[in-house]
Structures are given as C-alpha cells and as structure tokens.
Amino acid sequence: MLVELAIGDAYGGSFEHAYPSFVAEHNKLAGYVAQPGAQAGRYTDDTQMTIAIAEVLVSGRRWTPLLLAEQFVRAYHRDPHDGYAPRFHQLLSEVRDGEELLRRLQPQSDKSGAAMRAGPIGLLPTVDDVLYHAKLQARITHDTPAGIAAAQAAALAVHYCHHRVGPLAEVARWIDGILPEDVGHGGWALPWSGKVGPQGWMSVRAALTVLTGGGGLARMLHTAVALTGDVDTVATIALAAASRSPEVAQDLPTALWRDLENGEFGRDYLAGLDARLLHI
Numbered sequence: 001m002l003v004e005l006a007i008g009d010a011y012g013g014s015f016e017h018a019y020p021s022f023v024a025e026h027n028k029l030a031g032y033v034a035q036p037g038a039q040a041g042r043y044t045d046d047t048q049m050t051i052a053i054a055e056v057l058v059s060g061r062r063w064t065p066l067l068l069a070e071q072f073v074r075a076y077h078r079d080p081h082d083g084y085a086p087r088f089h090q091l092l093s094e095v096r097d098g099e100e101l102l103r104r105l106q107p108q109s110d111k112s113g114a115a116m117r118a119g120p121i122g123l124l125p126t127v128d129d130v131l132y133h134a135k136l137q138a139r140i141t142h143d144t145p146a147g148i149a150a151a152q153a154a155a156l157a158v159h160y161c162h163h164r165v166g167p168l169a170e171v172a173r174w175i176d177g178i179l180p181e182d183v184g185h186g187g188w189a190l191p192w193s194g195k196v197g198p199q200g201w202m203s204v205r206a207a208l209t210v211l212t213g214g215g216g217l218a219r220m221l222h223t224a225v226a227l228t229g230d231v232d233t234v235a236t237i238a239l240a241a242a243s244r245s246p247e248v249a250q251d252l253p254t255a256l257w258r259d260l261e262n263g264e265f266g267r268d269y270l271a272g273l274d275a276r277l278l279h280i
C-alpha cells in the first residue's frame with residue numbers, strides 16, 4: 001500500500017495545480033515528469049506524513065496527540081520533503097519536538113492534510129477503530145468537522161478494500177452510511193468532476209469517484225491526475241485504497257516503481273514498512 005500511494009503522490013506531484021494543457025500533454029504514465037526545481041520521482045508531504053502514521057501504527061503504542069506530533073516532526077526533520085502548506089512547512093521546520101508543534105499549531109484547517117495521511121489507519125480491524133484513530137490524528141492539524149470527516153472517509157475507503165467489505169463500486173455509498181453528510185459537500189457518493197480544490201472533502205470525493213470508476217491502478221492514477229488541481233492528494237488517497245482491493249489490477253508501470261526515490265526513506269523503506277503494517 002505505501003509504495004503504491006507514494007507512486008501516486010510522486011507522479012501526481014508533478015501535476016499538482018498544473019495547467020490542464022500541461023496535464024493533457026504529459027499524463028501518459030511513461031515515467032515521472034520533471035518539473036523545474038523538483039526532482040522527478042520524489043514523493044511529497046502526503047507520503048511523508050503517511051509514513052509517520054504508519055510508523056506509529058506498527059510501534060503498537062497507544063495513540064496520543066503528542067506521540068503523533070512527535071512523529072510528524074521526526075519524519076520531516078530526518079528527510080525534509082516539499083509539498084506542505086507554506087505556513088505548516090515553516091512551523092515544522094522551526095519546531096524541535098512534538099510538544100512545541102502542538103503548542104504553536106492552530107489546528108483550524110479543513111483542508112486535505114489530515115485525509116492524505118490517513119490511509120494506513122484503514123487497516124485497523126473495526127470501523128470504530130478506524131473512526132477513532134482517524135479523528136485523533138486529524139484533530140492535531142485539522143480540528144474541524146470537515147477536516148475530521150475527510151480523514152475518516154479516506155481511512156474508511158482503505159478499510160472497505162482491505163477487509164473486503166463489499167464490491168468496490170459501493171465503497172462511497174458504504175461510507176455515506178457511516179458518515180452522514182453534514183459538512184456541506186453533498187455526500188461521499190456524489191461523483192466529482194473537474195479541478196480538485198483544497199478542502200479535504202474535495203480530494204476524498206474525487207478519490208472515491210476514481211475508485212468507483214473502476215480499472216486497474218494505472219487507469220486510476222491517470223484518471224486522478226486528469227482531474228487537475230490537488231491531484232497528488234487525490235492519487236495518494238485513491239491508490240492507498242485501490243492497492244488493497246482484490247478487484248483492482250496491480251498494474252502500475254514498471255518505470256514508476258523503478259524510478260520512485262529510493263534513499264533512506266524511499267521505495268525499499270516503504271516496502272519494508274508496508275510488510276510490517278499488513279500484520280498489525
């Protein structure tokens with residue numbers, strides 16, 4: 001799951017908020033697309049924060065806001081990546097530990113930060129576990145009804161696929177039954193079309209549209225990026241869930257596997273963490 005979502009994030013990262021003409025010309029899945037000032041095949045904040053969540057999960061420790069905040073700070077400082085919202089990026093780079101992060105954060109955002117990192121939480125055994133942990137981590141940075149609901153929905157999508165709750169085409173309606181629409185987005189099963197904006201529910205609804213649209217991972221990645229807008233996050237959320245679905249062909253192009261960054265916290269590290277994560 002982690003390698004696939006990182007591939008989606010790294011590939012989508014080259015297209016985040018790019019012009020539709022650029023997306024149409026380069027969204028061919030032939031390889032990572034180089035952008036000025038950015039290394040092709042490098043993942044973004046979505047994957048880095050997901051790694052932090054996954055590490056806390058495999059540690060087996062009881063979740064607290066401080067434990068999560070510590071891990072967000074550690075993951076960033078040991079291997080700084082781009083893609084964070086500017087103010088959060090600045091704060092992360094300034095703070096020395098989780099206590100300082102919690103003290104200085106103003107967690108009023110309803111954007112996608114808490115949803116993009118929630119995927120591994122869906123592996124937990126029960127829906128209540130998923131809702132509890134998705135909310136706890138969301139409240140650190142996105143303590144708003146919409147920010148929390150988006151994180152819960154993203155994690156529930158993984159839960160549905162991993163635990164084979166039902167056919168993939170029904171995943172968004174299943175989430176609607178658990179998280180009644182009360183945050184102003186019209187319901188999780190409402191198909192998304194067009195450019196994806198910054199609110200968390202937008203990325204999640206777009207990812208659910210990609211998931212229920214069918215195809216293998218390659219087609220889903222292409223479809224996510226073709227939406228334009230915040231597509232690295234859409235691809236991260238969609239591929240986290242799709243990689244756990246028995247219905248979805250695991251057909252990401254070899255070049256995307258090969259060229260994903262593979263430094264200390266790159267592809268091989270993600271694969272190793274993935275193997276541990278699937279046994280929690």
Ligand SMILES: [Mg+2]
Nearest residue numbers: 044045046083
């Ligand atoms: Mg990102």
